[in-house]
Amino acid sequence: MTASDAAATAPDAAIGPVRQSEIYLAGRLPEPPVDPDALRAAAEAALPEAAFAYIDGGAGTGSTMAENRHALDRWRIVPRMLASAEQRHSGVDLFGRALRSPLLLAPIGVQELAHADGDLATARAAATEQVPMIFSNQASVPMEETAEAMGDAPRWFQLYWSRSDDLIASLIARAEDAGCDAIVVTLDTPLLGWRNRDLDLASLPFLHAKGIAQYLSDPVFRAMLSDPPEDDPMAAIARFLAIYTNPAIGWADLPALCARCRLPVLVKGILDPADAERAIDAGVDGIIVSNHGGRQVDGAVGAADALERIVAAVGTNVPILFDSGIRSGADMFRALALGARAVLIGRPYIYGLAVAGEAGVRAVIRNLLAEFDLTMALAGCRTIAEIDRSRIIRRE
Ligand SMILES: Cc1cc2nc3c(=O)[nH]c(=O)nc-3n(C[C@H](O)[C@H](O)[C@H](O)COP(=O)(O)O)c2cc1C
Numbered sequence: 001m002t003a004s005d006a007a008a009t010a011p012d013a014a015i016g017p018v019r020q021s022e023i024y025l026a027g028r029l030p031e032p033p034v035d036p037d038a039l040r041a042a043a044e045a046a047l048p049e050a051a052f053a054y055i056d057g058g059a060g061t062g063s064t065m066a067e068n069r070h071a072l073d074r075w076r077i078v079p080r081m082l083a084s085a086e087q088r089h090s091g092v093d094l095f096g097r098a099l100r101s102p103l104l105l106a107p108i109g110v111q112e113l114a115h116a117d118g119d120l121a122t123a124r125a126a127a128t129e130q131v132p133m134i135f136s137n138q139a140s141v142p143m144e145e146t147a148e149a150m151g152d153a154p155r156w157f158q159l160y161w162s163r164s165d166d167l168i169a170s171l172i173a174r175a176e177d178a179g180c181d182a183i184v185v186t187l188d189t190p191l192l193g194w195r196n197r198d199l200d201l202a203s204l205p206f207l208h209a210k211g212i213a214q215y216l217s218d219p220v221f222r223a224m225l226s227d228p229p230e231d232d233p234m235a236a237i238a239r240f241l242a243i244y245t246n247p248a249i250g251w252a253d254l255p256a257l258c259a260r261c262r263l264p265v266l267v268k269g270i271l272d273p274a275d276a277e278r279a280i281d282a283g284v285d286g287i288i289v290s291n292h293g294g295r296q297v298d299g300a301v302g303a304a305d306a307l308e309r310i311v312a313a314v315g316t317n318v319p320i321l322f323d324s325g326i327r328s329g330a331d332m333f334r335a336l337a338l339g340a341r342a343v344l345i346g347r348p349y350i351y352g353l354a355v356a357g358e359a360g361v362r363a364v365i366r367n368l369l370a371e372f373d374l375t376m377a378l379a380g381c382r383t384i385a386e387i388d389r390s391r392i393i394r395r396e
């Protein structure tokens, strides 16, 4: 049994109470703050305007971001009493690996915008807390270096479906060599959404050499350039923009992509039940229900509403993960009760990174898991399996 298996099977009897005592007894204000709105405000205070606008922003008017919150809030937890929930297990198995908790760090590009230590600080925090980090295709650091910072802690790789098959093959092979447990293919970003705040600041921070570190470190990408990117960075960025996605691909292309991956493949960005069925028919190993944190289609369905419909249509034999709007342990509970096997968080850990680097990411993870553990205890659940649809009701 590895250390992470042991962590996943041991009862987490007191994560929440331990964390509460740490904070109450520390005699100083927690940094970053615990409250999600205060955390966001602290990140805003810590960051230059354009960096915060890019990280925090959504598509268009921001209505999808707001709807993500409403869609989760509409589900009300019905606590049960006298459930003998002193000992609680929050471990889950995903693709043959025992995880400490049903939580992963969503792929987030250009983390150096939030903190100089960027992806490496996140990687160290994720490894210490035994929460899988999903390396972004748009990371500021090549995946090999991020993997190195994590020891044998769990990590996955997120792929944008490039126009170049050779580049896809190279990125997948590198992810396998870097010890990734799964490939997440993000489908909802064949083009970048219309982002009002970035447009008004005329600033797209990922168009920066550091936002294409996975490419600059890739031999197939480098071979596509006439000059080394160190000599002509703008030409490298232009080449990246020309090939990093492929809006022409369709469902007929997915089986071949799944077949070329030795690792489990998940598709991220599914919102429609029929699309979930198509993905399963194409052979995916998992689905991530997500609207990209409200960054792609303004006016899109709230992600939790999509989750409910997708679980109703395809069940949960193929693992369904969820992100977009998770801000608390109660939100984790709601998503699991709706049928998600695990959830991802995006902005909250990046806000923690912005405020306090590695320690900030760790604090955000620990606070979230503490609140989740307490929500389980107070709602009367001893195991993740007990968090089912009977635990929540919907209010209009
Ligand atoms: C600043 C930022 C960068 C992101 N970069 C990526 C990315 O490179 N790849 C990807 O699949 N999703 C990316 N996402 C989307 C996240 O993976 C995730 O779906 C979203 O943040 C979840 O919503 P939340 O922020 O409300 O938790 C990004 C999100 C943000 C906020």
Ligand SMILES: CCCCC(=O)C(=O)O
Pocket: 109, 138, 189, 192, 206, 292, 295
């Ligand atoms: C090409 C997009 C890179 C980052 C991203 O996914 C986002 O800004 O939401």
